[in-house]
Amino acid sequence: MTNEELRLKSCIEQIRAKTDFVPTIGIVLGSGLGEYGRKIFTEVEIPYSEIQGFPVSTVPGHAGRYLFGKVGEVPVVCMQGRVHSYEGYDMKDVVLPIRIMGELGAKMIILTNAAGGVNKDFAPGTLMVIEDQISSFVRSPLIGANPDSLGVRFPDMTEIYSQRMRKLIFEVGKENDIPLYSGVYLQFSGPQYETPAEIRMARALGADAVGMSTCVEAIAARHMGVELCGISCITNYAAGISGECLSHEEVQNTADEISEKFETLITGIVEKAGKLW
Ligand code: HPA
DSSP: OOHHHHHHHHHHHHHHTTOOOOOSEEEEEOTTOGGGGGGSEEEEEEEGGGSTTOOOOOSTTOOOEEEEEEETTEEEEEEESOOOGGGTOOHHHHHHHHHHHHHHTOSEEEEEEEEEEOSTTOOTTOEEEEEEEEOTTSOOTTOSSOOTTTOOSSOOOTTSSOHHHHHHHHHHHHHTTOOOEEEEEEEOOOSSOOOHHHHHHHHHTTOSEEESSSHHHHHHHHHTTOEEEEEEEEEEEOTTSSSOOOOHHHHHHHHHHHHHHHHHHHHHHHHHHGGGO
């Protein structure tokens, strides 16, 4: 067993000592989106700080706990707060919480984030269904000894965000009158926001949105065979588009404004997707 497998095993044992809850769907709530936790009929709450070996988030707006409970009839585990590599964590730490959700039983994970709109048509407040991603600017979480019990050495990433889930999300959007767009998400390391030149580069490479999370989590989830979908809340025009300066405050404010639509969408996705397993 690799060190990662040992650590994962230990975290699972600690969680299993507190609850035998088996989630079908995992949800990761991004910057400013943690309020969705209110919508979950929570049965058990485990602060990350109570799990030895678990990386604890330091970013304001990231509460830092797992919620186990139901959305409608569907058992979910929700990460209220994630860890980012810019906090100083190794990519293996960053993806550990995702691997834990997979090991606890999650068949599908919904990744959400706040992102800058690179596509000039994506005004702040736009909800973007992630269709594909570019992770080439950050270190792969799979570098190092391969945890064979989780997945293969060279995992396929052709359909990293599942097509059937993307289709399902657009159905939910339609049913609830929530306009949705589709696009490519690119992860930069952060924590500084990008320069206008970097945003022009991102656009030239085919990105529609940029952020500081998600891609590495998606890689780890696909590696272990968990189905994925992703939603970016475009909280601001990416650098250089509007000429305004970027701030975490703006990101959180837009995330707040968009939260009602976002919450309806997530609940709709969980209820519909929950029937697939
Ligand atoms: N860049 C990177 N990350 C972000 C942004 C951005 O413009 N907005 C929200 N997260």
